[in-house]
Amino acid sequence: MPYNKPIPEPGDPLTRPFWDAAKEDKLVLPRCTSCNRVHWYPRWICPFCHATEIEWIEGSGVGYIHTFAVQHRAFGGWADETPFVTAYIDLAEGDRMFTVLRGVDPTRPETIKIGAKVKVEFEAASADVHIPFWRVV
Template sequence: MSEQLPSSLLQQDSDSRPYWEGLAQGELRIQRCASCSQAVFYPRSLCPHCHATTLEWIVASGRGQIYSYTVVHQAYGAFASSTPFVVALIELEEGVRMMSRLVDPPDEHIQIGTAVQIVFQNVGDDLTLPYFRVP
């Protein structure tokens, strides 16, 4: 991946700061509700399952499977030079889904249900993003 992304493209606030700090340290942090035990992603201050404010941060395994995906053939800006690339919806072992890029996709056809593992890539000044690859 050759694009350099300015960190100003991504909103970091008090709810998401532990997530971004974790990525910089090579950890995928998600939230878990202390009231209902459900995993939560994207970062927020209120549990979407039970509406409690008892969200705690945990380190996710970084393993999951492809739930859905698309191949991007046309992009603009910092992404234009990287086409084609795969954007996938990853279902993590912890039960939440997150959208990310699939790096080094296999030559054969990508399939829903394929196991993936997280990789952390520095893509700009003080900006690390979670991508996934087939192990």
């Protein structure tokens, strides 16, 4: 089945390392070489110490559910998926990432646990773009 949701355009030099790694089903994260903290989303300047020396590191692909919400209305290709669960994931490396959560039943939100361990997985949206999602393990 073709991917019918919006597909990011990875042409921005700031995010290119992320999309190149995602194409190989790897999660990479920007880390400041001054304060050694990972930050998400990618920025040219560290949001913690304001240094400009940023490197990309391979992440573990492990995180924990920080919070979640069940989406009953959506647009742009996501309407066919409702209901679905979105979540903020606390990355093992620090900071948070927003995602569509997989491996949960959106009709039974009481079964979704804050703090549950999740693992990243990738879906090919096109030949050049693989989208990260997180799945409860």
